[in-house]
Amino acid sequence: MPRYQTQFLLSALSAAQFPQSAVPEVAFLGRSNVGKSSLINVLLGEPAARVSSTPGRTRAINFFALHVGAAAKPEMILADLPGYGYAKISRSISAEWPAFIDPYLASRETLAACVCLADMNVPPQPGDILLAEYLDSIGRPRIVVGTKADKLSGNQRTVAVNKLRKALGTEDVLVCSAKDGRGIGNLWLAIQNIAQAVRGTTAE
Ligand code: GTP
Ligand code: MG
Numbered sequence: 001m002p003r004y005q006t007q008f009l010l011s012a013l014s015a016a017q018f019p020q021s022a023v024p025e026v027a028f029l030g031r032s033n034v035g036k037s038s039l040i041n042v043l044l045g046e047p048a049a050r051v052s053s054t055p056g057r058t059r060a061i062n063f064f065a066l067h068v069g070a071a072a073k074p075e076m077i078l079a080d081l082p083g084y085g086y087a088k089i090s091r092s093i094s095a096e097w098p099a100f101i102d103p104y105l106a107s108r109e110t111l112a113a114c115v116c117l118a119d120m121n122v123p124p125q126p127g128d129i130l131l132a133e134y135l136d137s138i139g140r141p142r143i144v145v146g147t148k149a150d151k152l153s154g155n156q157r158t159v160a161v162n163k164l165r166k167a168l169g170t171e172d173v174l175v176c177s178a179k180d181g182r183g184i185g186n187l188w189l190a191i192q193n194i195a196q197a198v199r200g201t202t203a204e
Helices: 036-044 101-107 125-138 154-168 182-201
Strands: 007-010 025-030 061-067 077-079 113-117 142-147 174-176
Touching: 025 036, 025 125, 036 061, 036 077, 036 113, 036 174, 061 182, 101 113, 101 154, 113 125, 113 154, 113 182, 125 142, 142 154, 142 182, 154 174, 174 182
Parallel strands: 025 077, 025 113, 113 142, 142 174
Antiparallel strands: 007 061, 061 077
């Protein structure tokens, strides 16, 4: 697993506040309380992103720059997004999200991949499926992660993974836990492969 120096960049509440960037960015998306901030913290090896016991607390996009050593230019940026649909499921994701989320997903030029988190302890949710369809429709690569795997037995995990595969239309579901560290190495590999591919196509 790489060692990065993490730098909290800013907390954006509108598109005007998104940081200027020329490096690959990876966004973490999913229902409120699914474990986005926890997963980011485990990936970074430090409590950079705020974990809240009150679902739906994160209303901004929080940007974290990852530096290798003392390099001024970051290697990549991670973006922690607000969660959707904790209390009620609406037909549209954007109705529940701050208005700047859709433009972020559709227009952020450096966005290399979206890590889509789904809680393995509950059936795939309508919002998870809508998000997957939306990302596919705008051509954004997505990495599907089943979270909180530590709460399930081996058999339950197999069942949950198969449900997620079917609902989200991909064979590639990464099983992760921020609590016991399961799957974190594989998630790093997936993130770095995508970031590397993007760097390869934009190298000067
Ligand atoms: P919002 O910012 O509100 O959208 O939530 P979030 O998706 O960032 O979730 P967060 O990381 O704040 O975690 C929500 C709750 O789930 C916290 O109580 C975490 O401790 C718990 N949690 C997160 N990941 C795991 C996990 O892998 N296993 C277990 N058992 N609990 C987890
Ligand atoms: Mg959060």
